[in-house]
Structure formats: structure tokens, C-alpha cells
Amino acid sequence: MKTETKTNKKQAVLITGASTGIGYATALYLDKAGYKVYASVRKEVDKQKLIKAASSNLTPVIMDVYDEEVVNKAYQQIKTETEGYTFSLVNNAGVSLNGPLELIPYSNIKMLLDVNICGLILVTKTFLPLIRNKKGRIINISSGHGLLAIPDKSVYAASKFAVQAISDSLRVELRPFGVKVSVVVPGKINTNVLGKIIDEREKMIDQAQPETAKLYSTQMEYFDREVKNLPSIEAVEVAKVIAESLNNPKPKAQYLAGPGAKKMKIFARFPRSMRDNMMYKAIYK
Numbered sequence: 074m075k076t077e078t079k080t081n082k083k084q085a086v087l088i089t090g091a092s093t094g095i096g097y098a099t100a101l102y103l104d105k106a107g108y109k110v111y112a113s114v115r116k117e118v119d120k121q122k123l124i125k126a127a128s129s130n131l132t133p134v135i136m137d138v139y140d141e142e143v144v145n146k147a148y149q150q151i152k153t154e155t156e157g158y159t160f161s162l163v164n165n166a167g168v169s170l171n172g173p174l175e176l177i178p179y180s181n182i183k184m185l186l187d188v189n190i191c192g193l194i195l196v197t198k199t200f201l202p203l204i205r206n207k208k209g210r211i212i213n214i215s216s217g218h219g220l221l222a223i224p225d226k227s228v229y230a231a232s233k234f235a236v237q238a239i240s241d242s243l244r245v246e247l248r249p250f251g252v253k254v255s256v257v258v259p260g261k262i263n264t265n266v267l268g269k270i271i272d273e274r275e276k277m278i279d280q281a282q283p284e285t286a287k288l289y290s291t292q293m294e295y296f297d298r299e300v301k302n303l304p305s306i307e308a309v310e311v312a313k314v315i316a317e318s319l320n321n322p323k324p325k326a327q328y329l330a331g332p333g334a335k336k337m338k339i340f341a342r343f344p345r346s347m348r349d350n351m352m353y354k355a356i357y358k
């Protein structure tokens with residue numbers, strides 16, 4: 074893969090949520106490809122892990138995506154260090170929660186929306202002057218659940234539909250300035266997120282009224298079985314798609330990564346009543 078694009082400019086990129094999973098794989102992939110990589114993490118231990126694994130062209134940045142002061146500080150640092158580079162942003166940081174709306178604690182819902190929507194908006198808004206001046210790109214990481222909202226995923230799907238909406242608006246809003254915006258839609262990817270979802274599910278059930286949790290047990294058991302059975306791909310495969318969206322002179326508005334995403338895209342095209350009935354019968358057969 075070439076890192077010097079047709080304009081022959083050196084490329085710098087900020088990837089949020091690079092401690093594990095897709096963000097980690099992408100940071101290392103782009104580092105190997107010759108990018109100047111800024112990889113956002115939240116813990117010192119993750120910073121050290123990246124320093125060990127990458128070249129000296131990769132700079133870990135301690136940053137919580139919804140801490141305004143910290144994001145502004147990172148902006149000032151990166152702005153002064155990227156003279157002569159194009160600068161792009163990969164909004165990858167995200168959290169996931171499964172569960173019926175009635176059972177998910179409101180504090181968890183708010184935290185998810187803060188990270189997946191407000192955090193993405195804050196980082197994008199803060200870095201836009203740099204991205205615009207350097208004619209960089211914005212790559213937003215959505216999910217198959219950003220194409221189709223199904224039971225058990227209402228809050229997560231809401232956040233990923235929002236990511237899709239922000240991307241659709243920005244694609245045209247930023248076109249006069251030469252800033253291209255793409256969405257990468259992963260299906261099921263082998264990352265820590267799947268373990269985190271199961272842990273959160275258990276905590277959620279423990280905190281709920283047992284009789285209320287029981288009402289939803291068939292649905293939850295169905296989705297726990299489903300997620301185990303879905304085919305998955307490795308995080309590095311998503312990193313390759315992200316690299317393609319950064320490098321292609323004519324990037325697509327939307328990239329699907331993995332079989333799960335393709336399945337969701339097809340299912341989303343079915344009429345709503347047909348989709349609802351199929352889903353209902355699958356759960357309560």
C-alpha cells in the first residue's frame with residue numbers, strides 16, 4: 074500500500090480508541106505503511122504497549138474523547154507537529170451495550186451516547202480546522218447496527234445511526250473544502266468488545282428486578298446464541314478497509330467490512346413489516 078498519495082504529500086492521521094481491537098490494529102497497520110500516526114488511548118499501560126509495538130513515527134496520545142480540555146490540548150500538540158502533512162481523522166473509539174431498553178441503567182445509556190456520539194462530534198469539531206486546511210479525510214467507524222436497528226441493540230444502534238447521519242451531512246458540508254468523509258461498517262469483529270458485552274449483560278441482569286429480567290429472557294438468550302454463531306473477521310481486515318478509505322483518490326461514502334455487515338445491509342432493505350415478523354418469529358419460534 075502506498076502512503077504517499079497522488080499529491081505526494083506525507084500523511085498524518087489520528088485514530089481514536091487505539092488501545093485494543095480495530096483501533097490498535099489500524100494504528101499498527103498505518104504505522105507500518107509509513108503514516109505519522111497519533112493513536113489515542115486512555116491509560117499509561119496502553120501508551121507503553123503501543124510504543125513497544127510500533128515505530129517512532131507513532132505517537133500515543135492520552136485522550137478521553139469527551140473531555141473537552143484534553144481534546145483541545147491534543148489538537149494544539151498535533152497541529153504544531155504536522156506541518157507539511159495532510160491530516161486525517163479516524164473516529165473509532167466506541168462502546169457497546171446490548172440489552173432491552175427497560176433493563177439498561179440510564180447512566181450506562183448516557184455514557185454510551187456520550188462516547189459514541191458526543192465524543193465523536195467533539196473530536197471531529199476540534200480537529201476540523203486542521204483537517205480542512207490540510208485537505209485530509211474523516212473516517213467514521215459505524216456498525217451493522219448503524220444500518221439496521223434490531224431488538225436488544227436499541228441504544229447502540231441509535232448511536233451508530235447517529236454516526237451515519239453525521240457522516241452523511243459532513244460529506245456534502247465539507248466537499249467545497251476537499252475534505253472527503255467515509256463510513257466504515259464492520260460486522261462482527263474478533264475484539265475485546267464481545268467479552269465486554271457479555272460482562273455488561275451479566276451486570277445488567279444482576280441489577281434489574283428479577284421479574285422484569287425474566288420477561289426478556291427469551292430475547293436475551295436468542296441474541297447471546299446469535300452473536301456466538303455469527304461469522305467474524307479479524308481486526309486487521311478492518312484496518313485494511315480503513316487504509317483503503319484513506320488512500321483511494323475517490324473513496325466510497327460507505328465501506329462494509331465482513332460478512333455480518335453485508336447481511337445487515339441486505340436485511341435493512343426488506344420492508345419493515347416483513348423484517349419485524351421475520352425477527353419476531355426467529356426469537357419466539
Ligand SMILES: NC(=O)c1ccc[n+]([C@@H]2O[C@H](COP(=O)([O-])OP(=O)(O)OC[C@H]3O[C@@H](n4cnc5c(N)ncnc54)[C@H](OP(=O)(O)O)[C@@H]3O)[C@@H](O)[C@H]2O)c1
Pocket residue numbers: 089090091092093094095096114115116136137138139165166167168169188192214215216217258259260261262263264265266267269
Ligand atoms: N468488534 C465488533 O464486532 C464491532 C462491530 C461493529 C462496530 N464496531 C465498532 O468499532 C469500534 C472499535 O471497537 P472494537 O471492537 O475495536 O472495541 P474495543 O477493542 O473495545 O475498543 C474500543 C476502543 O474505544 C476506546 N474508548 C472507549 N471509551 C472511550 C472514551 N471515552 N474515550 C476514548 N476512547 C474510548 C477504548 O479504550 P479503553 O481501552 O481505554 O476502554 C478502546 O480503545 C467501535 O466504534 C465499535 O462500536 C465493532
